Structures are given as C-alpha cells and as structure tokens.
Amino acid sequence: MSRGSSLRSTALSSRGIVALVAALAAATACVFLGIWQWDRTEDILAAERAAASDPVPLTQLVNDDGTWDNQNIGRPVILDGAFTNDEVLIPNREFEGQRGTWTVTRFALDDGRSIAVTRGFLSDGVVSPPILTSPTQVEGLLHPNEEFYEGANQAGSIVTVDATSLGVEWGTPLIPGYVMMQELDPTLLAADAPAPVILPPTVQVGDVPFPLQNFVYAWQWWVFGAFAIAVYAWWLWREARPRIPVSS
Known part of the structure; x- marks a missing residue:
C-alpha cells in the first residue's frame, strides 16, 4: 500500500x-x-488611553440607547446638573485599613437622565452629610457596574454599585455604570459636615506598562x-x- x-x-x-x-x-x-x-x-x-484623555461631558459618550462603550472605562468625564436626595450607603468597604461605606448619590443631568455618583468613603458610624441639590459641575472617572453574584442586591439592601439595582431602589432609570467623583465643590456641603474621603480610582489610570x-x-x-x-x-x-x- x-x-x-x-x-x-x-x-x-x-x-x-x-x-x-x-x-x-x-x-x-x-x-x-x-x-x-x-x-x-x-x-x-483602551482603558489606559481613555484614562489619559482630557475630561469630556458624559453626554458625549452615552449612546442613543443609554449605553456607553467599554473603551471609555476609566475616562475622565464632566457632569452638569445637580445631586438629588436619592442616596445609598454601600456597606463593607475598606479604605486605608478602615472599614466603612461608600456614599452613592443619584446625579440628575441637565438633559433629564441620571447616573450614580460615588461621593467617597465614610468610616463606620459616621453619618453621611446631606448635599445641596443646587446646580453644579462634577468631574470623575467613568466606571462599569460592579459585578457580584446574582441576587446580591435586594430592595433596601444594596451591596454593589449597580445601576439597575440602584435604579429600582430610587425608582428612576440610570445610565449604566457609575462615576467615581474626583473633586467636589465644598460649597455643596455644610461648613461643619464631615465630607466623604474621595476614593482613588478602581480602574488603572495614567502611565502603566x-x-x-x-x-x-x-x-x-x-x-x-x-x-x-x-x-x-x-x-x-x-x-x-x-x-x-x-x-x-
């Protein structure tokens, strides 16, 4: 053969x-x-390039269907609008060895849409200071929703920063993801209020290998x-x- x-x-x-x-x-x-x-x-x-970009209005990055592209994760964005009274404290967080909560507040954009904004970290036992709802501008970094096991977030018990769960909690649809605030106008808080500690970004920014x-x-x-x-x-x-x- x-x-x-x-x-x-x-x-x-x-x-x-x-x-x-x-x-x-x-x-x-x-x-x-x-x-x-x-x-x-x-x-x-793409995240490195986005993080190194100049801040742009969030509305420029949001598609017609309300979503935004993954290439904009970590992108510095500008929010024009006002904070609302809708707020949630996300428990079981740590910062520099201390346990506490993240203060997450709904921000109403001038175009009528809303997005969740993490205002910072508060140690356990510290009451979140009320924030004025007057018009303002906020700068922060765009993040995707936090992922955890299905069903982790329940009504009245939100443990992750997830736009869908927060939207249900607040009764208002939200733009997916959230903005991690990097700077806050101090005039929006009472003079003696303990301002939340601004959080470092959880996505890589700047020059990395x-x-x-x-x-x-x-x-x-x-x-x-x-x-x-x-x-x-x-x-x-x-x-x-x-x-x-x-x-x-």
Whole structure:
C-alpha cells in the first residue's frame, strides 16, 4: 500500500476520526482562549488611553440607547446638573485599613437622565452629610457596574454599585455604570459636615506598562493550538508507516 493510501486509510479509521476530532477541539479551544486574551490586551490598552484623555461631558459618550462603550472605562468625564436626595450607603468597604461605606448619590443631568455618583468613603458610624441639590459641575472617572453574584442586591439592601439595582431602589432609570467623583465643590456641603474621603480610582489610570502578560498568553494559546494539530499530524504519520515484521 502506498504512503498516501495508508495515510488516508488511517485518517478515515475510527481511531483516526477520534484523534482528528480531539485535535480540532483542542485547537479550537486554544484559538478562542487566545482571542479572549488578545481582547483583554486591547481592553487594557483602551482603558489606559481613555484614562489619559482630557475630561469630556458624559453626554458625549452615552449612546442613543443609554449605553456607553467599554473603551471609555476609566475616562475622565464632566457632569452638569445637580445631586438629588436619592442616596445609598454601600456597606463593607475598606479604605486605608478602615472599614466603612461608600456614599452613592443619584446625579440628575441637565438633559433629564441620571447616573450614580460615588461621593467617597465614610468610616463606620459616621453619618453621611446631606448635599445641596443646587446646580453644579462634577468631574470623575467613568466606571462599569460592579459585578457580584446574582441576587446580591435586594430592595433596601444594596451591596454593589449597580445601576439597575440602584435604579429600582430610587425608582428612576440610570445610565449604566457609575462615576467615581474626583473633586467636589465644598460649597455643596455644610461648613461643619464631615465630607466623604474621595476614593482613588478602581480602574488603572495614567502611565502603566504594556500588558505584556495578556499579550504573551494570547500567543501561548495559539501556539498550543498549532501544537495540537502538529501532534495529530505526527500521530497520523507514525500510524501510517508500514510495519516491519520482527524476525524470530
């Protein structure tokens, strides 16, 4: 039997088909894992570029359907409007070794839409100071919703900054995500009120190294995928070799 016929016969055998399916499954999984790591690299680079950008009005980033693109995570934004009396304290937070809460307040934009704003951190036992609802301008960083297990937020017990849950709590639809305030007009608080501590951003901002790890992982998965095909080809070639009888 010729080498070509032997290869074809081995490939079409039950063992050959099983080996091919296994190799293709492994290669496909590696390709998709590589794409996922590559997308992670792109997302990190996009967040770095967004964080280094000049502040822009939030309304310029929000699409017609009320959403905004992931490439704007960490983007400095400007809010024009006013704080409202809708407020929630997010428990079980820590800042510089102290336990406390995040003060999250609904901010009504001039165009009629609303978004949640984290005004800062308060230590346990400190009462959140009321904030004036007069027109103002706020600068902060745009964040996606916090993710936790499904059902974590219940009516009257909000534990994550999630626009959907907060919108239900306040009875007002919110723009997805939230803005982490970086500066507050002190005139919006009473003179003797304990202002919440401005929180550091929870997304990476400024100059950071190229995400080499994700980049390398992407190529690593693709190499693994190619290796799976190479192993199958080697196995097929080895199985198709003519058997030399062993002399007794």
